[in-house]
Amino acid sequence: MTVAVSRREQTKASNRAAILAAAGDAFAELGYGATTVRDIVRRTDLASGTFYNYFPDKETVFRALVEERVVPLRAAVREARWDGDSLRSLVRSGFRAYFEFIASDPALLELLQRNTGAIRTLIGTPVLDAGVDELLEDVQAAIARGDLPPVDAEYLTGAMAGVAYELATLMVERRPPDVEGAATFATDLFLGGIARMAGG
Numbered sequence: 001m002t003v004a005v006s007r008r009e010q011t012k013a014s015n016r017a018a019i020l021a022a023a024g025d026a027f028a029e030l031g032y033g034a035t036t037v038r039d040i041v042r043r044t045d046l047a048s049g050t051f052y053n054y055f056p057d058k059e060t061v062f063r064a065l066v067e068e069r070v071v072p073l074r075a076a077v078r079e080a081r082w083d084g085d086s087l088r089s090l091v092r093s094g095f096r097a098y099f100e101f102i103a104s105d106p107a108l109l110e111l112l113q114r115n116t117g118a119i120r121t122l123i124g125t126p127v128l129d130a131g132v133d134e135l136l137e138d139v140q141a142a143i144a145r146g147d148l149p150p151v152d153a154e155y156l157t158g159a160m161a162g163v164a165y166e167l168a169t170l171m172v173e174r175r176p177p178d179v180e181g182a183a184t185f186a187t188d189l190f191l192g193g194i195a196r197m198a199g200g
Contacts, residue, residue, distance in 0.1 A: 015046060015050060015053075015054065016054050018044045018045070018046060019040065019041075019044060019046070019050075019051060019054055019055065019061060020061065020064060020065050020068060021043075022040045022041070022042075022043035022044045023035075023040045023058075023061045023062065023065050024065055024107050024110075024111060025043055026039045026040050026043060027062065027065070027111060027114060027115055027118075028107070028110035028111055028113075028114050028115075029114075030114075031114045031115060031118075032058075032062060032114075032115045032117075032118035033118070035058060036058065037051055037057070037058050040058065040061065062115075062118060063122065063125070063127050065111070066111070066119060066122060066127055066128075067127045069105070069107065069108045069111065070127065070128065070131065072101075073098070073101045073102070073105075073108070073131075074130065074131040074134060076097050076098075076101050077094050077097045077098045077101070077131070078094075078134050078138065079097075080093040080094055080096065080097030081093055081094040081097075081135075081138050082138070086147070087142070087147050087148060087191070087194070088187070088191060090138075090142055090147060090148075091160075091186075091187050091190050091191060091194075092183060092187040094135075094138075094160075095160075095164060095182070095183045095186040095187055096179065096183040098164050098168065099164075099167070099168060099171055099177070099179045099182045099183050100179050100183075102168050102171070102172065102177070103171070103172070103176070103177035103179050109172055109177070112168065112169065112172050113172050113173070116169045120165075123165075131161070132157060132158075132161045135157050135160060135161060136153060136154065136157040139153045139156055139157050139160075140153045148194065149194065149197065149198035151194065151197050151198075156190075156194075159190075160186075160190060163186055163189065163190075164186065167182045167185065167186055168182070170182075
């Protein structure tokens with residue numbers, strides 16, 4: 001049974017989407033620090049007060065924008081990690097999917113290029129922590145299956161998440177973004193370290 005969406009709900013969804021799209025454009029063009037709520041509203045057809053019906057400030061709209069971009073990224077990366085049947089595939093596929101998704105999403109690419117510092121402040125918040133939690137689950141599952149040696153799963157997860165983010169910030173500065181180079185570097189770095197910890 002399909003539920004009809006009221007015109008009011010459609011308008012609310014449309015207004016929120018317009019604000020997020022305008023915010024993405026403003027943050028990509030001006031950067032988080034220079035962007036004001038007025039800059040965001042000017043990029044819409046909405047009245048200035050309408051913004052505050054959806055978001056109390058620019059920080060909240062920035063978080064919502066990052067979360068909107070991160071959810072499909074997390075799904076793509078997690079699916080890629082489970083797609084292989086070897087340790088190399090597990091590590092490489094996850095890193096490659098992460099870098100490839102960022103490089104292929106112009107809006108996310110621009111947001112990251114212009115707002116690295118502001119995004120970094122979201123580390124440790126629910127917006128980004130969910131992806132780290134998923135990685136930890138996958139690492140623990142790989143250890144349980146014997147695909148990974150019994151290393152410290154939390155340390156490995158933290159290192160992988162940190163390296164992925166920092167390499168992505170460097171990758172997006174290259175023209176074109178060096179997806180293959182970033183994926184290969186991260187894979188070799190971690191597989192070498194894992195082998196050493198395993199005594200291999």
